[in-house]
Amino acid sequence: MKEKVREILYKVKRGELSIEDAIDRLKILPYEDVQFAKIDHLRALIRGFPEVVFAERKTPEQVMEIMERLVKVNNRVIATRASKEIFDKVKSKIEDAIYFEKARMVAVLREEIEMKGKVIVSCAGTADLPVAEEAAVTCEIMGSNVERIYDVGVAGIHRLFDRLAEFHKANVIVVVAGMEGALPSLVGGLVARPIIAVPTSVGYGANFNGLSALLTMLNSCVPGIAVVNIDNGFGAGYLANMINLMVEEKK
Incomplete structure (x- = not known):
């Protein structure tokens, strides 16, 4: 425009x-x-x-x-x-x-996109992929380099530890999780980067279509975590891109 x-x-x-x-x-x-x-x-x-x-x-x-x-x-x-x-x-x-x-x-x-910085988009399980991909594609179209790290939920936490070094290289991290929604707190306790947490509606009955994950993320004792609405991958991707580009401008 x-x-x-x-x-x-x-x-x-x-x-x-x-x-x-x-x-x-x-x-x-x-x-x-x-x-x-x-x-x-x-x-x-x-x-x-x-x-x-x-x-x-x-x-x-x-x-x-x-x-x-x-x-x-x-x-x-x-x-x-x-x-x-x-x-x-x-x-x-x-x-x-x-x-x-x-x-x-x-x-x-209809224009070449200049890709900058680095955003990591991660998710707990394969069922969270649609929301994680919404976040990742939003970031990419808006101009951020994205690395996807999927299926690293707390039920098999060793999968996250294998990729932990990559998280430290990002300007901002999007963490997508359903069920109990514990993954953002875990990542936040290990990595000194701003985290955008996205609760998903994935889970059984007591998950209440994502409400349990949302409340877990809102009640995290780890500072530096922002939480968007349930299944709002777009909102997370939009915010992650803004943070990433601001960091790159200051370099």
Whole structure:
């Protein structure tokens, strides 16, 4: 978005574009009203990344139209919680759309991404992979190098110790876990890095669809752990990327 606005302003300055034409191109700011949604095109200028589409409970047609309008002014656009049906609909209009099946994300990437720093995304078990992948793919699309360390839960803690040296090299760590949600506390007690904990809805009845893991993480006695909502891999990935890029800027 910044690049497109800058390009319009330079064209006006060089006399290649009239003021009226520039106004027409910029008039969708700060948002574009399409009746069922108000698309926030200003988000990229304020937050550094365009508005992200939460596809769950939206129709394929709605997701398609929102993404179609977003890609007119942004080179990177993503939709989370997207089914294959939604992807197929988006693909019918946006030919270069791609689908990250494990992460359940649709993306349009029309620029080369400069990858920086290092984020580790780890998870306790294989059942946590969809949430972990949502976090990892979000980080990568936003510009962070990601290393995945999966299936290192507390039931087989030796698997974590085998990879522990790699955790010390990251700027920030995302830890995804269901069941009792103990993994973030364990990692936090061993590694001096900010940790973003993600509880998942994986578990048996008393797990209460992730509530037990959420409460465990919120009640951790280990400092330096932030907790996002249940199954919110996107929120964890977004925050991890922001922390990672801030660290890299200071180097």
